[in-house]
Amino acid sequence: MSWVSACQLEDIEQEGAIRFDHSGRSYAIYRGPDDSVYCTAGLCTHEAVHLADGLVMDFEVECPKHSGAFDYRTGEAIRLPACANLKTYPAEVVDGEVRVALD
Amino acid sequence: MGGFVIVGAGEAGTRAAFALRETGYDKPIKLIGAETHLPYERPPLSKPYNGAVAMKAICSAEALLNAGITYLPAVEVAELDVAGQAVILSDGQSLAYDKLLLTTGGRPRKLSCPGAGRALEFRTYDDAKIILDSVNASRSVAIIGGGLIGMELAAMLRGKGLIVSIVEAAPKPLGRAVPSRFAAKMHTRHVDEGVNFHLGVGISEIRDNTVLLTNGAEVPADVVVAAVGVQPEISLAEKAGLATGNGVLTNPFLQTSDRHIFAAGDCAAVEQHGGGHVRFESWRNARSQAQTAARNMAGANEAFSAIPWFWTDQYDLGLQVAGLPQPHHQSVVRALPTGEMEFYLDEGTLVAAAGLGIGNSVAKDIKLSEMLIAAAVSPDPAALADAGVNLKTLLKSAKAA
Numbered sequence: 001m002s003w004v005s006a007c008q009l010e011d012i013e014q015e016g017a018i019r020f021d022h023s024g025r026s027y028a029i030y031r032g033p034d035d036s037v038y039c040t041a042g043l044c045t046h047e048a049v050h051l052a053d054g055l056v057m058d059f060e061v062e063c064p065k066h067s068g069a070f071d072y073r074t075g076e077a078i079r080l081p082a083c084a085n086l087k088t089y090p091a092e093v094v095d096g097e098v099r100v101a102l103d
Numbered sequence: 104m105g106g107f108v109i110v111g112a113g114e115a116g117t118r119a120a121f122a123l124r125e126t127g128y129d130k131p132i133k134l135i136g137a138e139t140h141l142p143y144e145r146p147p148l149s150k151p152y153n154g155a156v157a158m159k160a161i162c163s164a165e166a167l168l169n170a171g172i173t174y175l176p177a178v179e180v181a182e183l184d185v186a187g188q189a190v191i192l193s194d195g196q197s198l199a200y201d202k203l204l205l206t207t208g209g210r211p212r213k214l215s216c217p218g219a220g221r222a223l224e225f226r227t228y229d230d231a232k233i234i235l236d237s238v239n240a241s242r243s244v245a246i247i248g249g250g251l252i253g254m255e256l257a258a259m260l261r262g263k264g265l266i267v268s269i270v271e272a273a274p275k276p277l278g279r280a281v282p283s284r285f286a287a288k289m290h291t292r293h294v295d296e297g298v299n300f301h302l303g304v305g306i307s308e309i310r311d312n313t314v315l316l317t318n319g320a321e322v323p324a325d326v327v328v329a330a331v332g333v334q335p336e337i338s339l340a341e342k343a344g345l346a347t348g349n350g351v352l353t354n355p356f357l358q359t360s361d362r363h364i365f366a367a368g369d370c371a372a373v374e375q376h377g378g379g380h381v382r383f384e385s386w387r388n389a390r391s392q393a394q395t396a397a398r399n400m401a402g403a404n405e406a407f408s409a410i411p412w413f414w415t416d417q418y419d420l421g422l423q424v425a426g427l428p429q430p431h432h433q434s435v436v437r438a439l440p441t442g443e444m445e446f447y448l449d450e451g452t453l454v455a456a457a458g459l460g461i462g463n464s465v466a467k468d469i470k471l472s473e474m475l476i477a478a479a480v481s482p483d484p485a486a487l488a489d490a491g492v493n494l495k496t497l498l499k500s501a502k503a504a
Contacts, residue, residue, distance in 0.1 A: 015495070047147070047159065053463035055470040057495075064466030065414065067387070081390075 019052035045084035111206035112136030115368025115389035122397035209333035218309030241325035249276030253330035367392035426455025
């Protein structure tokens with residue numbers, strides 16, 4: 001596991017998400033309503049759709065195609081058709097910079 | 104014995120089977136499918152992966168087993184014995200039911216011109232495979248019908264480098280389901296991608312390698328695909344004497360004219376609040392009606408009230424529509440970085456929204472619009488038009504009000 005600089009906190013809308021691609025893989029980085037940051041695998045576990053295009057409400061992200069939803073803090077699938085949980089990765093903000101710990 | 108029987112193992116039937124278990128229903132559930140495969144998703148069929156038709160199962164055989172759902176594939180239902188509460192299969196077998204759900208879907212409308220038998224259909228996985236196998240050995244394709252399915256297919260086939268022509272009887276493509284603003288933009292994109300359009304013209308005859316149009320033009324076509332819409336599969340319901348129209352008629356609780364029989368998905372025409380029956384053909388509608396029907400079969404009393412919503416992907420464009428835009432609605436346009444939204448107001452109240460952009464870029468705003476529509480808000484048109492106003496802010500102020 002290594003920490004990677006992903007973006008600035010201000011690059012992500014509050015209660016929003018951005019897509020982050022690194023080493024050929026796609027991730028989603030979230031900024032919660034309280035400015036906390038989280039990182040999950042970027043593609044929905046139901047079909048390969050980028051979750052960062054989905055709506056973030058509170059601590060939930062909804063798939064932009066099929067309305068499956070996840071708690072992005074834990075990766076838990078909380079609404080069908082998503083049933084497999086998302087992998088999560090540690091994320092932190094250091095001096096306004098968002099860093100994520102990837103495999 | 105008895106339990107619940109579901110006829111039709113598409114998105115609606117399969118979702119209903121699982122939704123019944125989610126209600127705690129613990130008696131037998133039989134899910135009858137006409138096709139040989141495990142229940143699968145239809146939307147991916149027009150989007151092949153690596154040149155092959157995508158087979159995306161809705162659930163695994165194991166999931167069906169674990170949920171105690173008896174799946175009967177490749178089974179033809181001969182008739183319904185409404186009085187005896189039984190489904191009669193084509194092999195003579197009789198399955199008794201306490202309640203029955205019809206999720207029989209639709210079947211492609213057929214062409215009636217000479218040579219119509221040469222046209223391929225596009226509805227099932229097997230259809231998609233035949234089309235893909237045929238075009239791999241061809242240079243030109245004619246698609247009869249410029250609706251959503253025809254246009255998605257055209258985008259996919261242009262991606263494979265084929266000569267693609269669309270023949271549409273109406274003066275414009277996508278006239279039925281897509282708001283005119285976005286129908287025009289998608290039409291333009293198809294023209295830019297090299298699709299040949301023959302609009303406002305009918306078919307005289309389908310010949311071996313050409314389609315002869317009513318205006319005398321000949322369209323080159325090694326392969327012809329008919330995409331002229333879907334008609335609801337209601338023959339079982341009709342034969343059983345259930346009330347039918349443009350679909351199996353149901354009340355708002357998705358119950359048919361027989362109180363033991365429910366209907367959901369593409370085959371169901373549901374009574375509307377303002378009168379009349381409406382039938383929707385979309386992935387989400389199939390799922391949400393299935394869930395309501397399942398809960399009502401298990402004893403709930405829920406009127407179906409979801410806002411219609413669908414998407415279509417063509418080239419790198421994604422269109423999403425929520426609600427039912429009508430020509431008489433006031434239109435408000437919002438420009439986005441990679442696309443555009445259009446909102447539809449009925450006497451000031453937001454009733455529908457549509458968006459077209461790259462990929463899924465409009466999804467968030469459409470979802471928020473859907474929530475605004477559900478809240479029956481009357482937003483300031485200037486705020487809707489201003490891309491600087493986050494729709495989430497409008498929703499939060501609507502909820503606070």
